Amino acid sequence: MEPKTTERHTRRTLINFLPDNKNLTLLISGMAITNLTFQFFSFSLPIIIYNFANSVFAMSVMRAIQFIPNILLGLFIGVIVDRSSRRKLLRNSAIVQLFSIVIIIFLIITNSLSVWFLYIIGFFLYSASYAMGNAYHAIIPNIVKKEMLTSANAKISFLNTFSNIIGPSLAGILFAYTNEVINLSVTMTGFLILIFLLSLMKLNNEEDSPKERNKSNKSFKNDFTEGYKELFYNKPLWSLTLNILITNIASSLTGAVLIFYALSNIGISKSQLGIVVAGTAIGGLCSALIAKKLKLYRGKLFVFGIFFMFISQVILYFSFNWISMFVAMFIVGISSTQINIHYLSLRQESTPNHLLGRVAGTSSMIMKMAVPVSYLLAGILGELLPIRYIFLLSAGVIILALLRSIQKRIHLIS
Template sequence: MEASKIHTENDQQRNISLWKNSNFLLLWGANVTSLFGLQVYMIVMPLIIYDLSKSALAMSTMRMIEILPNILLGIVAGVIVDRLSRKKIMTVTVVFQWLSIAGILLLLLFQGIQLWSLFLLGFIFSSSGYFFLNAYHSSIPQLISKEQLTDANAKFSFVDTMIRMIGPGIVGFVLAATSFQKTVSIQLICISAMFVLIRLIKVPLVDQKGKQNSFWIDVKEGIMELIGNKVLLTPTVAILLINLSSSIIIGILLFFAVDIIGVSESEVGLMLSLGAIGGLFGALLLKKLVRHFPRGKIFTYVLVFEFIGYGILVFANSWLVIGMALAIRTFAVTIVNIIYLAFRQEFTPNHLLGRVAGTTSMLMKLAMPVGFLFAGLWAEWLPVRHLFVLTTIIVSLIFISLFRTRFYNIA
């Protein structure tokens, strides 16, 4: 009876304005608190590790541990998200995140913190966060109409970019004025707020289509859905290659800026902030673009901006030029990612969405260490600027290939 009531209430809200949809607002609020808490984590955790070890290897090991859940648990998370209540999964994973950060705070307070404990708690935090994000993204189509998915993802992306821009400055100020312990306490407050907001959301149960398969059959079903869904497979392959080129740039950009161009530490901050501005414009402009052009065409033609961004890096000679190149590139990447998320939510049956999201996320994250390693080896033996030429070639090939696909004309 209660589940039926939730379905009825959700059906009434799905087609109303996003800002009048209470479930959307609660999810949006949970996203805001989650993102700000994550900024605390991303800044404080490396500093704690460095303070303990004075080791770049220890810091990079933590970065690898944060990526591992996407690779190791991607498909597993997808099956669980499709089988169980997505609200319960979000609730439980927020509790695990709270416990892991509370554990770090207690170790700091009692001065018992060690590297192995940070690695363990960091893995629990990252794994819980990955399960949360899968359930979070899979629940969005249950709360709003298909016609609103692109707009909703644009709103999520806008606030994500905004917090990434202003968050580090706020966290840095708090950290400078207080201590590790008090700064980590802020993240604990953010996670507590997330818990309250998630508990208030009314997410209907997933329709299992009357089936209860084995785990491996469920895994296969998700993989086959991705392979057989030609509308979704095309942008998935495109983004896989885009992520590969992005990871190549990320892996070498700071080395290029500091070692070759001679950018100072303060200029690095300005450069990255300038780059993030492109994401804000992308999220704001997309809603207007989709009114006039098919999303497949927008996805395709916006790659021209990514091509231009990489092309500018080939000739960059100052932090300002690098920042402008990053802004142009981020503009394109933001639009591509928003459209892809909306397509995945719109063209995947909801009872398979967790598995498809888990599979695609795993594939895309696998591209990152490959790109990092490739960029590092290249920089050891070959000119870095030639690497930027390579990424422009990759993007141009993706652009040309999309013209021959059905996806190109999809609205």
């Protein structure tokens, strides 16, 4: 009888993980496949830049460009999300990214690609990617009950993190036997699948669009202001947004130099580097599995999350082999995923849906506004100082966020 009991438990666990809402299943499946295949692009991009420029600074510039659309277009895209059919916006964003990948493949094949072309194409690709993420975040509360948002976000985070674990490995294996064009073709296929699955979704107006989008003829300026006010007067969300801004600065400083430090200073092998990089994803995977089970107030979760991010930077500073680096990145994965899941859920629960695109755009812009500068700063400091001191600088920045969290005494209802 025991094997049957275990089998029934496993089946129930799997059924509980998969949403019983057809539209939600199609949406999550399509986005999960796209996130997985996008890892093939993310793996290939640094290699392409290395082949053309062989420069750490060129890679840092590309990393900065990844976040620039967030800052320049975040508010504008937020308004578009709140004025549009979110399913169509998801589809159109996928189409833009699809054509961006096609153009890169064409330029590689014809030997016409340059780093500057990559910067320009990358800007459009990451702009569309940001619009897709905003629309995805905004449409979830329309097709998921409020009390299930944390669970839904945990599942989405689990799938994204799982993609982050196996995606680079699969991309590396494929690249070893083929080339970057084949890897980019996998990413292109992922966007085609997403576009197809989105076409199968049958949403009514209430599920597809903000309830009040047709009730207002306000100007873009008024829409911007309305979204900012909604975020600013939501004190818990506003305070957490500023805290995440501070921790993002620290994470960017670390992320810009981590791989270079591991290879040049620690001298780990490429296989060990893969394990270190996977540490964040493995920690995030574990964190997503326990997100709903933690019996702590959200305010305490954020404080603990920031504290453990500080610990991870201290470990990196004292790292002397790949094992200690893996432990540090594992802690980063656990803490950052907890913060992200509960922040997204809080934003979805506490924001009127017709304002969610603008609030998401505004908060995301604020949280990431210093990231490009941090990447560039890390690249400059890495040329002037021993790289391990950048980890110490990151730890100091995180202390500011930790002290601010304790001072504000943020206590959110779980």
